[in-house]
Amino acid sequence: KFSFYLKENKKKKAISKTTSFGGPQNPRSTLTLTLLNAFLYIQNVEAAKQLGGAKMSRGVASGPKGKKKGASFTIDCAKPVEDKIMDIASLEKFLQERIKVGGKAGALGDSVTLTRDKSKITVTSDANFSKRYLKYLTKKYLKKHNVRDWLRVIASNKDRTVYELRYFNIAENEGEEEE
Template identity: 60%
Template sequence: MTNHHAENQWLLYSIEINRQSASFANPNQKYHGSTSKGYCVCYCTHSITVSARALRVSYDTCDAQITWNIGKKLSKKQVLKFTVDCTIPVNDRVLDTSSFEKFLHDRIKVNGKAGDLGDSVTISRVNAKLTIVSTIPFSKRYLKYLTKKYLKKQQLRDYLHVIASDRQSYQIRYFNIHDAGAGDDDDE
């Protein structure tokens, strides 16, 4: 093997590859070892090409070319939809959904800035249910945190709590004090 690369131009890459989707053109196990875990370590120059549907990574060396075609399509924007059901406290006129909606609009952070939702996060209200739709990463836990913060600000946290009713929705309910009182009566 003749070395026409200067030492300062050599780059060491440790690339984890999926052995099922990796294709090697002219593999030379002496210089380019692919272990059973799917690692390849070599001194090489690199070129990366991104197309609309797939990623092609090509590594050229003195004696071999290693190419990975990642065949998965690039995903579209993921739309996340969460709901907060406030029907129980709204029916008792304890909670105002319009003020809760305004609180969420002012407090949800997008790119580190609160109140500037743009097109990436939308908040809509239908009766006593708030729906938050996001095209950026948005966690359900963050929504619960903001809901608890709103309840604390309105001094409702002492008798209302937020529970998950399913994977994409929360519900605001009263604490179940009746069961705790029934347990005290049994002890006497």
């Protein structure tokens, strides 16, 4: 004995199946079960088309989230370089040594390129690259060179692809303390 029916779920626009089998298991019932599953799959596909073309999925995630592909970020160090607080070549060397690609630091390969202008460093990546990771490494560099107390890393443009090293507003804070 076996019975089955199709149940329509209007919220998800999909068809779910409910089957119940009774009796002893034998090779014929396995074949029957296989044919029944094929029949139900075809019925589900046809019903999904009738409900407005809802796609059937197996619950697989659509892809990695939170990281962009083919990203390009810029670190603008104009003010500290102009004041000779830091050397932009040392920041570039630090980033080349510390950026990890495939779990290995310093092995940038073809996927990540670093270019340096007068006061800007541009990091271009073909693969996944997190801007948060670049900000983390920049902060680590500032801490290592003991300028983290005076400089901060801020995303300056609207697209948030340009980081800028700015001074903390110490003058305003001192004026408030005197009053």
